[in-house]
Amino acid sequence: MTRPEQQDASSSLIKGLSLLNLFSVTDFEISISEMARTSGIPKSTAHRLVTDLVEWGALERGRNGYRLGVRMFELGHLVPAQRTLREVALPYAHNLNEVTGLTCNLAVRDKHEIIYLEKISRRDLLVPHSRLGGRLPLHCTGLGKAILGFSDHDFVESVLSAPLTRLSPKTITDPTALRRELARVRETKVAYDVEESQPGLFCVAAPIFGMGNHLVGAISVTGATALSQAQRYASAVRMTAMAISRVLGSRPGRPA
CATH class of the missing domain: 1.10.10.10 (Winged helix-like DNA-binding domain superfamily/Winged helix DNA-binding domain)
Structure with a gap:
């Protein structure tokens, strides 16, 4: 009692x-x-x-x-899963930042939002909508869509059935259109945000997996607007995510 x-x-x-x-x-x-x-x-x-x-x-x-x-x-820095992911990913994120010359972000999911664990910025490129410890909706960010694409069906449906907040004129708020985009994410292991969370900026993101090939987060780069520019960085982002995943214990094959 x-x-x-x-x-x-x-x-x-x-x-x-x-x-x-x-x-x-x-x-x-x-x-x-x-x-x-x-x-x-x-x-x-x-x-x-x-x-x-x-x-x-x-x-x-x-x-x-x-x-x-x-x-x-x-x-906050002692939370085991986030701490391990950040510690492993940090040198790869710095390398990605140097290779692309773009702002690099690392994020994890918390309910229907992403939380930024790390942000490595370019001095001449301001990305004001993202910050270390900040949050943004899953559905309108490259990081969020990379995570959503490999989340379980019931969770994805809970996101799609809730109101999809519009952060910019290009935010996808139609559940059917978002489902199609998530199918492409699962096929290519790359997600794009082209002015959907912030006018004038693109984001290219890829999912990160851990032990048992379980999804643990995502990594991205952010830069200028054009989709053609964004697609140039897809391979570098995807390969970086795969390298981090291997260190975290993920094995090649279909994610869990």
């Missing part, structure tokens, strides 16, 4: 985590009043939770409120 004090501790933990979940790329610094209003947690409770989170290192005081603390950054 759960004791009242255990229930209180569990409730406080969930409330504290819900406060941390309020932070995003646009809301990177939030006042206690804003946290209370957005979360629905009483201001006095929010103040107590923030005090505990600051003491632990999950939050730190900023100029206009509170922001995520360095402890969160440290813990």
